[in-house]
Amino acid sequence: MKRLVFYRLRTLTAQLCVMLCVMLCVALCLGQIAPAMVLAQTTTPPAEADVVRLLEQATWGPTDASVARVQQIGFEAWLQEQFNAPLTGYPNLAVPPANHCEACPEGSPPTCERDLYTMYPLQVRFFQNALRGQDQVRQRVAFALHKILVVSSNTISQPSAMSRYLNILFNQAFGNYRDILKEITLNPAMGDYLDMVNNAKPNLRTGVEPNENYAREVLQLFSIGKVMLNADGSVKKDAAGNAIPTYTQDQIEGFAHTFTGWTYAPLPGVASKWKNPRNYVAPMILYRNAQGVDEQHAKEAKQLLQYPGARFPTLLSNQDGEMDLQQALDNIFYHP
Structure with a gap:
């Protein structure tokens, strides 16, 4: 290992x-x-x-x-x-039928x-x-x-x-890396791989909380890492000589709640619903009901990264999910 x-x-x-x-x-x-x-x-x-x-x-x-x-x-x-x-x-390849036999019937080339x-x-x-x-x-x-x-x-x-x-x-x-973060965050392949797609708000009845996978990875691997660094890349330490973490569990939960309410884009000619069928062709969308409400997005205030001059260290309650996403990515991107 x-x-x-x-x-x-x-x-x-x-x-x-x-x-x-x-x-x-x-x-x-x-x-x-x-x-x-x-x-x-x-x-x-x-x-x-x-x-x-x-x-x-x-x-x-x-x-x-x-x-x-x-x-x-x-x-x-x-x-x-x-x-x-x-x-x-790379070419934007056509999406093949889910049924392999339909796409590659008997008599198809062996490479089908x-x-x-x-x-x-x-x-x-x-x-x-x-x-x-x-x-x-x-x-x-x-x-x-x-x-x-x-x-x-x-x-x-x-x-x-x-x-x-x-x-x-x-x-x-x-x-700009901020643009990359947004496109990658809403890419359906990434959403599937790191569980952001169909990530729902907290369920008070069952006690199920939002999935934290993407929240952790976007901080730990995609951006700021696990510990604070000095300008020369060395690890920042506190008075006791311990590495200073860049985020807390509460902040992970804040990001996890921020990344709720997103689903696959609807397939052509099909009405949108919560948990749309897999669609890797278009970016993920924030699900909205018939009244335009993003009902699967967590609406409570959310604690994000705290640092000097922080952009949006706390997301206000009852914000639209798209605004929450934009502000959360700004909060990450401008971390020193």
Whole structure:
């Protein structure tokens, strides 16, 4: 178990290093780092060893052509080319019938089930993108995001569901992380994987409380982590030398109650109801009854993250579920 945990941490650290390296390059190109921090530009082509190192970190590996291109135009111009490169991504696959026999009747090609009901077409596309796609930096950032904002095919077996989740990571690879958090939160594959979809308000009769799975993961894995950090990444400690946690159980419960009332989007031509049938094509929706009331959303006040200058540390009672969601994501995103 310890070896497995170490391997996962080492893998995540490597992916984060790739992201940080790329983000630094982006910041340099966009002028977000002071000129005094940037080495002076020269007309001398970059050394091959430096080019290879960059391409090993920011692409799927250097080639003779890519090394020559970076040496020809320089690091910044190459990065600008990467930001503007045609996006590869994944096709939005059609949703196959639930009945495998209906989709693959007798006489179908032997690859029918593999192509419709497994990750095979996405795996093929991944390697096609890696080998042929021009948007190498985008692919590496999207891959790193996938290692953080995880949806697993062990649970989500429909390639049509996974392709739409993966395209969020591709489309938002150079975007604002707040936008990524919102799209990922409402993605039905993520909702299914981490139990946010059909997460109902507290049931006073049965005593059942909202599911806390997504509330924990969005804090622990997707954003702020379990302990407070200093600016240099070291762990903040209290007077007794103990690590300072970033959140409490009460705050987890506050987020769990915030993430209630959302269900799959209704299928085309079908009226919406609470617990709509699975629909991985469109983002999840806040369920509203015939009167427009989000009756499955918890309406009590909710305690969220408390920090200096906190955005929405407490959600007011009787707020609409969509407002609660927006304010909760702001509360997470602006945590220092």
